[in-house]
Amino acid sequence: MDQPPVIRRAEVVAFALVALLIIALVTVLYFAKAFFLPVATAFIVGTMLSPAAGYLERCRVPRAVSAVLIVIAACAGVAFIVGLIVSPVLEWSTRLPELGALLKEKMHMFDRPLALWQQFQALLGGSEAVPGATFTMPKFEWVQPTFEFLSPTFTELLLFIATLILFIASWRDLRRALVMTFGEHDTRLRTLKILNEIETSLGGYLLMVTMINLGVGVATGLICALTGMPNPAGLGALAAILNFFPIIGPVATFVVLVAVGIMSFSTFSAGMMAPLAFVGLTFIEGHFVTPTIIGRRLELNALAVLIALAFWTWLWGPMGGFLSSPLLIVALILKEHLMPEDTPQLPRE
Incomplete structure (x- = not known):
């Protein structure tokens, strides 16, 4: 009875208030x-x-x-x-x-x-x-709801x-006003560093990802043209657009290529040539090209990317899926500056 409690009442109340705040924010955003x-x-x-x-x-x-x-x-x-x-x-x-x-x-x-x-x-x-x-073919009753879901x-x-x-x-005036909101010099300097790094990281991310996705689209169009697929330019553009959505985009492109290939060719093996070549292309892009160009600093954990993608897609639909990786980058930058690595850490096992 003389030992202090492991979790004090104030900590429980603080945790409950934070949880309620998060629930309220998610509800409002939804x-x-x-x-x-x-x-x-x-x-x-x-x-x-x-x-x-x-x-x-x-x-x-x-x-x-x-x-x-x-x-x-x-x-x-x-x-x-x-x-x-x-x-x-x-x-x-x-x-x-x-x-x-x-x-x-x-x-x-x-x-x-x-x-x-x-x-x-x-x-x-x-x-x-x-x-x-x-x-049996599925009915096409999903076309109109899907269009309404995708189109703003x-x-x-x-x-x-x-x-x-x-x-x-x-943006320049907004950034200056945000920095000058704080009174202490160290806080202003930290805020300026955070804003500069967010701007640099997101700008570099957009540039590199756009170049990579355009390359994927061009390569997909060439694959479709060489294998005799119809509308190779449209399929390449679709691959470039969907590749902005991590994980889900390449899978959706593969499904579309399989469907188009099966309907366009007389044999199953001929119809699967383009989808299988696209699988090889995405493997090279995901394991070699993207990590090399973007670099280790912006390389995100696969589990974190999947959870962020699922959450923001559920919350805001396809545009939420597009924003999931940039928002994850912003969260990581805030974590690095607000909780730096030189703070006390738990001992390694």
Whole structure:
């Protein structure tokens, strides 16, 4: 009874308050997505593009003009890549019944595995196995909800563009105001170091990742062209866009290449040439190219990337998945400066 408690009541209360604060913040971010998502995206993208605005400013281009030019150039690049993707998608969407029947015909090779799976379900007490079961095409009722989930509203897009331009134009003043908010010299210096490192890291991350993803898109387009796949430019652009989403993007590209290959070629082996070559390409890019170009400093833990991707995608959808890695980089920079390595550490085992 004379020993002090392992966990004091004040610590429990503090932990509970922090937990409640986190729950409240997540709830607000989830239900106010229409406001916080475009604003947060503009802040992250604007921080990434600030070095380009600084370069134009050093070339005697006014900051406001450089912000508008950068946003116009970025929107034009995105519109060009999206145009490459939309053209074949619209063409294929008019042939959905024909393509569905063709894919169903090609999927007869999976009749035996599906029958075995249904028998296994019946043994476990599931649904009855249907003798001679064949592969059935899923219905396309998911197309409209998926489009609504992926496409932002016009108001969100307008808020994002306006916030992005104003943020890039006023980033230098905002940074100075944030630094001068603190009274102590050491705190101001630490804040300035944090902001400079966030700007440098995110700018370098955007530049390197964009170059890598464009290279992946070009290589995928060449692979599709050499293997005889239809619309190689559109498939390459799709691979470049999806590669901005870690883990999920390459998997989605592989699934699309498999589906297109199976429907475009008469044999299964011919249809799998491009997807297998893409697997080799992503292996080289993920294990050799990206770590070498980006460097060890921005190399993120795979488990942390997966958890951040799952959380932000659940919270904010596809754009949350795009923001997951930049937000993780910001969190790591804050951790390095606010909890430096020279603080007392636990002994190594």
